[in-house]
Structures are given as C-alpha cells and as structure tokens.
Amino acid sequence: MSFIRTGIDNGGLAAPATIASPGSRLVRAGFIPLVDAAILIAAVEFGFAAREGIQLSLIKDVSWANIRDRLAFRQFDVAHMLAPMPVAASLGLGSNPSPVIAPFILGRGGNAITLSLGLYRRMQTMADLSGKQDALVNARALKRVIEVRRNEGLDPITLGITYPFSSHNYELRYWLAAGGIDPDLDVKLVVVPPPMTSDALSAGVIDGFCVGAPWNMVAVSRGVGCIVAVKEDIWAPSPEKVIGMRPDWFEQNSETGSRLIVALDRAARWCDDGENRRELAQLLSDPNYLDVPFDLLHRVLLGQFTIDPDGAERTVPDYFNFHRDAANFPWVSQAQWIYSQMVRWSQVDYSPSLAGLAGAAFRPDLYRNAIGVRPDTPVNDTRVEGAGTADAFLDGAVFDPANITRYLQSLGSTKGDE
Amino acid sequence: MIAALSIMIFDENRIRASIIEEGLREAGHDKVVVLHDIVGLARQIEIIGPDVIVIDIETPNRDMLEHLFQLTRSVRKPIAMFVDRSDSSSIEAAVEAGVSAYIVDGLKKERVKPILDMAVSRFKAFSRLQQELAEARSALEERKIIDRAKGILMKSRSMSEDEAYSLLRQTAMNEKRKIADIAQSVVTAAALLGS
Numbered sequence: 001m002s003f004i005r006t007g008i009d010n011g012g013l014a015a016p017a018t019i020a021s022p023g024s025r026l027v028r029a030g031f032i033p034l035v036d037a038a039i040l041i042a043a044v045e046f047g048f049a050a051r052e053g054i055q056l057s058l059i060k061d062v063s064w065a066n067i068r069d070r071l072a073f074r075q076f077d078v079a080h081m082l083a084p085m086p087v088a089a090s091l092g093l094g095s096n097p098s099p100v101i102a103p104f105i106l107g108r109g110g111n112a113i114t115l116s117l118g119l120y121r122r123m124q125t126m127a128d129l130s131g132k133q134d135a136l137v138n139a140r141a142l143k144r145v146i147e148v149r150r151n152e153g154l155d156p157i158t159l160g161i162t163y164p165f166s167s168h169n170y171e172l173r174y175w176l177a178a179g180g181i182d183p184d185l186d187v188k189l190v191v192v193p194p195p196m197t198s199d200a201l202s203a204g205v206i207d208g209f210c211v212g213a214p215w216n217m218v219a220v221s222r223g224v225g226c227i228v229a230v231k232e233d234i235w236a237p238s239p240e241k242v243i244g245m246r247p248d249w250f251e252q253n254s255e256t257g258s259r260l261i262v263a264l265d266r267a268a269r270w271c272d273d274g275e276n277r278r279e280l281a282q283l284l285s286d287p288n289y290l291d292v293p294f295d296l297l298h299r300v301l302l303g304q305f306t307i308d309p310d311g312a313e314r315t316v317p318d319y320f321n322f323h324r325d326a327a328n329f330p331w332v333s334q335a336q337w338i339y340s341q342m343v344r345w346s347q348v349d350y351s352p353s354l355a356g357l358a359g360a361a362f363r364p365d366l367y368r369n370a371i372g373v374r375p376d377t378p379v380n381d382t383r384v385e386g387a388g389t390a391d392a393f394l395d396g397a398v399f400d401p402a403n404i405t406r407y408l409q410s411l412g413s414t415k416g417d418e
Numbered sequence: 419m420i421a422a423l424s425i426m427i428f429d430e431n432r433i434r435a436s437i438i439e440e441g442l443r444e445a446g447h448d449k450v451v452v453l454h455d456i457v458g459l460a461r462q463i464e465i466i467g468p469d470v471i472v473i474d475i476e477t478p479n480r481d482m483l484e485h486l487f488q489l490t491r492s493v494r495k496p497i498a499m500f501v502d503r504s505d506s507s508s509i510e511a512a513v514e515a516g517v518s519a520y521i522v523d524g525l526k527k528e529r530v531k532p533i534l535d536m537a538v539s540r541f542k543a544f545s546r547l548q549q550e551l552a553e554a555r556s557a558l559e560e561r562k563i564i565d566r567a568k569g570i571l572m573k574s575r576s577m578s579e580d581e582a583y584s585l586l587r588q589t590a591m592n593e594k595r596k597i598a599d600i601a602q603s604v605v606t607a608a609a610l611l612g613s
Contacts, residue, residue: 063480073509164488191485193478
C-alpha cells in the first residue's frame, strides 16, 4: 500500500497520510564515502529517517561494482549510485546488469576536472592563461598542448575517471570534445578510485582526472594539481548521484520506499541550507563517513575553491545543490541525455526503444507519489535540456529528448543515426 | 579433452593470494597467474586472456576492471561471478568472505563453481588465520603487562612472584574483571605515581 502526501509542504512536520505501522522498517543502504552521500548520512544522523518510521542502516563500500552487485543480490535494499548506473542497468550494459530504478536524485554538482600542475603550467605558457579563464578556454588550451606533445612524439596524456557509467566519464568527455579533443583518440582514459587520485597525479601515473568532492580540492591543497573546470561549467543541472532501488523491492515495500523518499527530501532540504553546512561538514569528516579534515569539507560545501596551488580562488555558490530548483526530481529527459552520451561514446547503439528503456530508469511517478503536490515539483516529467541560461551546456547545445539523432548530429556525432 | 581453465588471481595481499594459488594448484589447476599490483594489470589480462579472474572484493580497483571490460574489445566478454542467482547461499558466502570473480561468458557453471568455492574457502581460512594471529598477539601483550604488574608489586610490596600473581588474580575475581585489566591499572598507577 502506498500513501500520498497531500497539501502544501509544511516544514518537514507533515504526518504521513496513512498511520505508520508500529515498529520501524529497516532499510539497508549501501554508500561510497563521498560528499554527495550527505543526504543519506544526514537522514540517519539528524533523525529524518526515524521520523518517517525508517531505520536506515548505512553500509560503506569501496567500489561501484560492489554497490551494483550487492544491490542486485539483496545485500542492500537501496544504494547511493552514480546517475548513469540505473540507465546502464536498464540497457543491459556492464558486467552484471540487473534492473534498478531511480526515484530520487541525491543532488547536482560536486564534480570537477583537475590537471597536473606540470600540464597546467604548460597550458598557461602556451595559451597565455592567467588562471582566470573559463572551462572552455582551458579545454582549448589543453588541445594545443596535446597537439604539441604529439609532434614531440610523446605518449597521449592519461586522464582518470571513476567508473565507465559515471557522470565523471561523460562530463570529462563532454569538456574534452567541446575543446576539440577526441576522448578516445587524443587521450587515454583510465579508472582511478577517487581516494587515490592525488597520489596517482603526484606519481605521474595520470595527468588529470574528473572526480567528485572532495578529491579535486585535496589534489590542489597537496600542491599537485589545478582545477580547470567544475560541473557547473559543463552542465549545472546534471544529476550526480541517485538512490537506486530494485524494482521488485519497491513493489513489495512501496510504503517504506515512499517514506524513504520523504525522509530523503527532508534531509536534502536540511543539507541544502547554508546555515547547516558547517554542521554537515563536521558530520561528514567523521572517520565513519569520509574521514577528511573538517576545514576542507566545509570549504568544499561552501563552494570556496582554491583552484591552483599558488592560491588562486574561485567561488562556485551552487557547487553543491542538494535540493533547490527541484534538484531531487528525476527528470526522464536527463536519463535520456545520459543515454545520448552512451550512444555518442559507443557504449551502446541508438534506437528509439532503447531511448525509452533508458528514460524509464528514472521514476518521477514514484517521486510525485511520495512527495505529493508541491509548488516546487515540476509539472512535466521531461523537458528540453539546456535551453535556458541556468541549465545551459558548456558548448551551448540544446538536448531535445524527442530528437536524440539530431542532437547527436549537432555535436558532430553520427552515432545516433539508425 | 577440455582445455584447462586459465585462472588469474588479483589480490594486493600477497599471503592470501599465495594461499589461494596453492589451493588451486593442489586441486589440479596449473594455469594460475597471481598479480598483486594494479599497474600493468590491464595488459596482463589482455596477454593472458584468463577464463576466470578472482578478485578481492575490498579493493576499489574492481571499478578499474569494469572499465577495462567495457573498453577493450580484445578481452573476452566477462561477467560478474554470481551467474546463477538462484544460488543465494553461495553468493552470500562469497561476499562475506570478500571474494568476487569475473568469468568468461558461456563457461559452464560446473567448471567454475569448484574454483570459486575454493577461493571462498581459502579467503575464509585466511580471515580465520588473521583472527587467530590477532588473538595470539593480544594474548602475548596481556602476558607482558601481567609480568610488568607482577614486577611492580614484587618491588613495592616486597612480594614473591606467586604472591603478586595471586593478588592480581584475587583482585580480578573480586572486581569481576580480567587479570590483564587489573595489571594494566597497576602499571598505569605506578607510572602516574612514579614508582
């Protein structure tokens, strides 16, 4: 039995429309210790889950492959996942595809691209960068360095990502391609576990990476890297992590699932409030969670970046958007944008039916059912992405989910041709 | 005759890896390669083309393998180990033991299962050994601290060794605590009082 919240949100104290059954319901959630696990962690530590009658048990893991498998094999009921993971699962991609649905987005933002100090200094010299340039200028400068290196007979540079089906993979590729760099031919992409990125960078194993917070700032504070782009530069509303669930679990536990969505919604709003960011940083710095110094986390959460070891600063107020502007709403069009990138980079073929499958991985219907009618809930499940200024893509492209082929052609790709 | 399966073990823990390797060799698998270092792993996989890759579930490097399988056309399509989902007890056993594996698609379950079972049991045996070692270490530590406490009592209260031990044991019984805890208190108190 599901329950529906009605009426206007009244500050987190609304009681569910149906009476809670006695005793709390246990939900086991797998997570990776990253800043964007904040909503889950806050839901446990600040009582948002308990208030909905849910005993949320968080289980820390080390790899997305483990998260995927342990969800599939019922060791977890729900999991903190990369937004492209449910899409990949619905398309049968990866080594253990098993159905996953995403009814709630855990926020937008948190990623950045960092290059090694040596590489960035070369870009500065060659393209006369002062350090204040935008992400697109930086990408074009990198292209010039890549061309010169090729003429010098040097190996292609190596860049790290987190997982083949990750926002990091698609964002890094988007940024490279926007600068005229072919991510498959001009550079080598490898997976590096985020906590190892700054070590790998300083050891020269990689020349740069695209990962989530706080690892970019860690590399800068250790003096080994420079941040050349943040997610907001590439596509601000891009969904980062989601809550993934097995569809059969939700079917059998729809009320618990709906209550969990409500709890996450409350926790998300709390995390999003600037006044709570200090407390959130303190919580996340705990060894049980991220085990990263408080000061660094606090600055990351406020979007106050040191982008260069010389001390160049940049403030990105929306670096972490946990809740505002319907940040938790799972847009079907965004699942389909992820699909378009999978097609663009040859992970899967294009067909209208696959586009439909990809879109069905995100479940706005379950979100609406749990949250109820609220002024900040979008009216539609799908939209044209990138048409406004707030949601613009780095290169100004516009994504119409109704015409993925034309979109891919506009990006110079023929992969979308049937 | 069926060709022997080629098995690759990736484990940063060298001791555990060699325990698994030994088990597999004893069971008649002679095509076993062990790798400890992520550097060069991709190339080794391409060269060897293993039928089965056994990997420690606690390494974040599993995601690197996922990427490799996604990218490289030369690697035969591997699938994550838990092929037979109906067999939930062996899945649980594997995850609990901390083992994961990739298997070339199409390989018969009967051929792979003994290999995985072996890996799981050796992983478990290794954890048990580690547990025993930790317990032995802590027993040794307790022994040392009790000896120090005895020495302190013998000196400060002019007791024999037996008397000192009896006092520690009697106090532990009276306070329902472990002798080692009482001994620790004696040592700490002595350090604080400078005796």
